[in-house]
Amino acid sequence: MQPRPSKSDSSATLQDLRELDLPLIGPEDAPVPHPPPSFEARVQHAQFLLASRPGDFYEKRRARMNPEPFRMD
Numbered sequence: 722m723q724p725r726p727s728k729s730d731s732s733a734t735l736q737d738l739r740e741l742d743l744p745l746i747g748p749e750d751a752p753v754p755h756p757p758p759s760f761e762a763r764v765q766h767a768q769f770l771l772a773s774r775p776g777d778f779y780e781k782r783r784a785r786m787n788p789e790p791f792r793m794d
Contacts, residue, residue, distance in 0.1 A: 758766075
């Protein structure tokens with residue numbers, strides 16, 4: 722006799738998407754409009770992303786790269 726699955730069983734598949742009980746989104750629930758970021762804000766964001774990498778990131782990445790990706794043996 723197989724055990725009955727619990728309500729939290731993640732292996733159970735749904736037959737209908739309405740079983741997910743997702744909230745309904747109407748036209749009044751549209752995203753809030755906002756202007757695109759300025760060039761200065763994009764530059765600051767790019768500088769932040771580059772500064773957040775470890776100091777040896779590029780050296781490690783270059784060491785992992787295959788210098789001849791299409792080598793024929």
